[in-house]
């Protein structure tokens with residue numbers, strides 16, 4: 001085979017077609033890649049990583065000697081010398097990935113491997129992948145010693161290799177989506193298909209690992225990205241989604257499975273002593289709320305009880321421009337406090353009766369139980385959560401209006417959640433200009449490092465340029 005390749009290469013210096021082997025060996029820009037649609041089984045990509053390495057400049061000496069220079073115009077890098085910004089890099093990556101997507105057979109996988117140095121570049125790749133049509137199904141560190149992907153993509157993270165696995169959804173899902181135009185059924189169709197692609201069990205040594213992609217919040221984000229890419233409004237709120245999810249699928253240790261997947265997980269779970277747990281990194285208001293949700297689900301607590309643990313979470317990983325929220329405000333806006341009147345809520349009741357022998361078997365209005373339950377914060381049930389969500393969304397949009405009215409050059413501190421809510425609403429009403437205007441007031445790093453903001457900003461730019 002190598003002899004054949006050699007011959008072919010010597011005949012056609014950079015492009016070789018080997019018909020007998022049904023193989024193509026080609027050296028070219030991915031943006032110009034033209035392979036037959038739905039023709040390849042798998043793609044592995046080791047892409048340039050932002051401004052890490054200036055390939056063509058570094059190779060100029062060899063290339064001059066060999067007489068074959070790289071066409072630097074198509075080189076997907078971030079470079080001052082080539083006047084290429086991070087936005088340009090992302091666009092080029094998206095264009096290249098679109099071609100890979102087109103060439104890949106439906107239902108097949110792409111693996112992207114790269115060294116992590118900057119959260120913004122990592123985010124650019126993830127956004128590009130999704131914009132090209134792929135659905136991300138797994139992100140793993142090659143060196144498992146150092147923690148989960150969140151641990152390695154925060155600003156303080158050390159450099160290491162990451163592997164992203166994403167798939168091109170099978171034709172059925174895409175066709176059904178186009179046909180139904182993004183209804184509630186399309187949400188569940190997406191989730192069902194997506195769950196089918198996710199790993200069922202992840203084992204590390206003798207322990208089970210938490211499969212982050214099966215976390216309901218991450219599934220929600222993937223679903224939203226899918227809808228946004230199809231230019232369709234998301235037909236339900238986070239809480240409607242969470243409520244629908246538990247009705248339709250099976251939950252184990254905080255992870256969601258298809259009914260026919262769960263037996264495999266259960267079998268493995270019986271062999272290990274400890275349930276796997278999601279690693280949480282509190283770096284902004286959103287992750288602080290997620291952390292509190294997990295904490296209060298396990299242990300409905302008073303302000304004092306949760307305060308010490310909460311403060312210890314607000315460490316070095318906190319995002320630079322993100323306003324630090326007050327715990328009291330977070331609790332008030334997202335959770336419910338039992339004030340001692342009426343029956344003890346079941347969330348608190350079941351926690352107390354499991355953990356305190358003397359409180360077992362008591363009625364929900366027994367004075368001993370009420371006294372112990374009073375002032376504890378707990379995670380609301382879906383209906384109540386929805387009311388809170390609506391109220392919070394309103395407050396966030398009000399805050400977004402303040403950013404809109406801001407006349408200085410750049411906002412120094414803000415709430416990412418308010419920006420996200422504002423971008424989502426503007427996107428929904430096709431008000432792309434607002435997204436672009438506010439993006440100009442936000443420090444570049446904050447925008448580039450946030451997947452949700454970046455996706456909507458990038459699409460707003462494209463839509464404005466296309467004159468849609």
Ligand SMILES: C[S@@+](CC[C@H](N)C(=O)[O-])C[C@H]1O[C@@H](n2cnc3c(N)ncnc32)[C@H](O)[C@@H]1O
Nearest residue numbers: 028029030031046047048055074075076077096
């Ligand atoms: C991380 S390196 C890959 C190294 C390779 N795996 C190896 O072991 O030699 C990224 C490569 O992408 C190339 N590259 C840059 N822009 C590209 C584009 N638009 N299309 C295809 N390749 C590109 C760079 O020249 C560089 O060789």
